[in-house]
Amino acid sequence: MTKLEVSRRKAMAGIGVGAGVLAAPAIVSTAAAQTMNWKMATAWPGGPLMDIGAKAFAEKIAFMTDGRVKVQVFPGGALGNALKVPETVKNGIAEMGHTWMGYDWGADTTTCLLGGYAGSFDTERMLHWLYEDGGVALQRQFRDETAGIVSMPLFIRTAEVFxxxxxxxxxxxxxxxxxxxxxxxxxxxxxxxxxxxxxxxxxxxxxxxxxxxxxxxxxxxxxxxxxxxxxxxxxxxxxxxxxxPTAPFELCVNKAAWAKLSERDQKMVEATAKLVTFESWTRIGQEDAKxxxxxxxxxxxxxxxxxxxxxxxxxxxxxxxxxxxATNAWFKKVLDSQLAFEKQWQGADRWRKVMVKEG
Known part of the structure; x- marks a missing residue:
């Protein structure tokens, strides 16, 4: 079994799609069989955000969908303003985009809560909030209502260099x-x-x-x-x-393009984005240490x-x-959710971490 095949099985298990689906006969609808050749705008000139984020997603989604969704990745500025990727996607210049949501803080500061800011918890807690405590759903609804795009996490890093x-x-x-x-x-x-x-x-x-x-x-x-x-x-x-302290990044998708995907391929996009997010976290953590x-x-x-x-x-x-x-209803909704999560996890290090002497 190839490395990509292992990744696909892990991803499908992560969103609750059983082995029966993976082993099912290759009978697909016309919509599912249609090949999508999409462009992805990014905010990056290169580096890990491009290599283990945008390009990793493009490689994996082609495999996960048996070539039905193919994504060509463009460096920052090639398809539009590198700091305005969601606008490029909404306008249909690119079907997909990879960016950090906090760049849009001037339009709505709620993006800072979803992209991480100085008051955020660490990355492990952010991952739990996103995938187990409703954060992903809040992000999807927020971006749908305020930016007119389909949004989900793609890539996350550990604490940055100050x-x-x-x-x-x-x-x-x-x-x-x-x-x-x-x-x-x-x-x-x-x-x-x-x-x-x-x-x-x-x-x-x-x-x-x-x-x-x-x-x-x-x-x-x-x-x-x-x-x-x-x-x-x-x-x-x-x-x-x-x-x-943490920085989740965003995969944004044009709504009309998203609607053209079969339900199965929509789930594949979500599963692949989640897989790449977790893989980016573990890769960066290990490389940071070195x-x-x-x-x-x-x-x-x-x-x-x-x-x-x-x-x-x-x-x-x-x-x-x-x-x-105090003045932004969406900000309050997301902040309240994060603060409730943080309260639930208060003191968690007492049972999750063991003191060790370094050196």
């Missing part, structure tokens, strides 16, 4: 006036903490950092940030990523943020969220 910086950043005082590249709600929060944040697409970050247009950037995790090479022009690596040594060998100085910065970040984030909930 900054790759040309300047040492340890304390709140070090944040003052810092020109940093960011995105989503962290733009507002970083500004409140004294920084001077700006946003830009991924492909523009390295030259801006190299030329000193910005002092620092956040982007992804330890492993993800190796490929763009920020560490080559910024000697300080600041951890942990309190601004982004990557810190690369930065050390490259001469980067590893700085751990002072507790005052970590505590202040959480305080500012929760205060920001409370303000959004």
């Amino acid at each position: 900054l790759h910086s040309r300047k040492a950043v340890r304390t709140l005082a070090d944040m003052k006036g810092l020109k940093l590249r960011s995105a989503g709600a962290w733009l507002d929060m970083a500004r409140e903490m004294g920084a001077a944040p700006v946003t830009t697409a991924g492909g523009e970050i390295y030259p801006a950092l190299e030329r000193g247009v910005i002092d620092a950037t956040e982007w992804g995790t330890l492993w993800e940030n190796l490929s763009p090479g920020f560490y080559k022009v910024a000697k300080y690596l600041i951890i942990p990523g309190v601004h982004q 990557s810190l040594e690369v930065y050390k060998k490259a001469g980067n100085e590893i700085i751990e943020l002072a507790p005052e910065v970590q505590y202040e970040t959480k305080r500012v984030a929760l205060e920001w969220a409370a303000k959004q909930a």
Whole structure:
């Protein structure tokens, strides 16, 4: 049995489709037999988000549907604005898109809750909330009503690097006036903490950092940030990523294109997106563990943020969220669900983790 065949069986089991379906005779409807040749717009120039996210999905969905759904993946900017992938998909320029929902925070800050922000729980808890406590259904309904697209998670990362910086950043005082590249709600929060944040697409970050247009950037995790090479022009690596404890990414689908899929192939898309999401999490976690040594060998100085910065970040984030909930019904609905989940999991580390001495 090939690796992809194993993946398909695991994915189908994950959405409750039994072996009987997998072993059923190859009798399909006309709709199911029709081949869909789709384009996928992305926000990425390359790297893990492209390779183990968008391209991994395209490879697996072709296999899972026996070639009925074929997806051609395009890099950020090839089919439209890299920061406006959902708009590209809604307008039918591409049938699918892969993006981070938080880029749309200017239209609706609820996207920050679904894409992760400074007040979010960690990735393990986010996965449980999404797939076991109604988060996926809330995301689907929210994007259907507010953006006119079909939406589901695709790819998730562990906590990000706080900054790759040309300047040492340890304390709140070090944040003052810092020109940093960011995105989503962290733009507002970083500004409140004294920084001077700006946003830009991924492909523009390295030259801006190299030329000193910005002092620092956040982007992804330890492993993800190796490929763009920020560490080559910024000697300080600041951890942990309190601004982004988790980051689920989004697969968005044009509604008219989605309606053309058979019910079976719709379920295959959902199962494949879920499979890629879990595989991205385990892959990134393992690669992160190996990557810190690369930065050390490259001469980067590893700085751990002072507790005052970590505590202040959480305080500012929760205060920001409370303000959004007061005026945004959808934000309140999602936030209430996440806070109820967090309360249910309160103290979970006592029975889920065992203290070990490192070193």
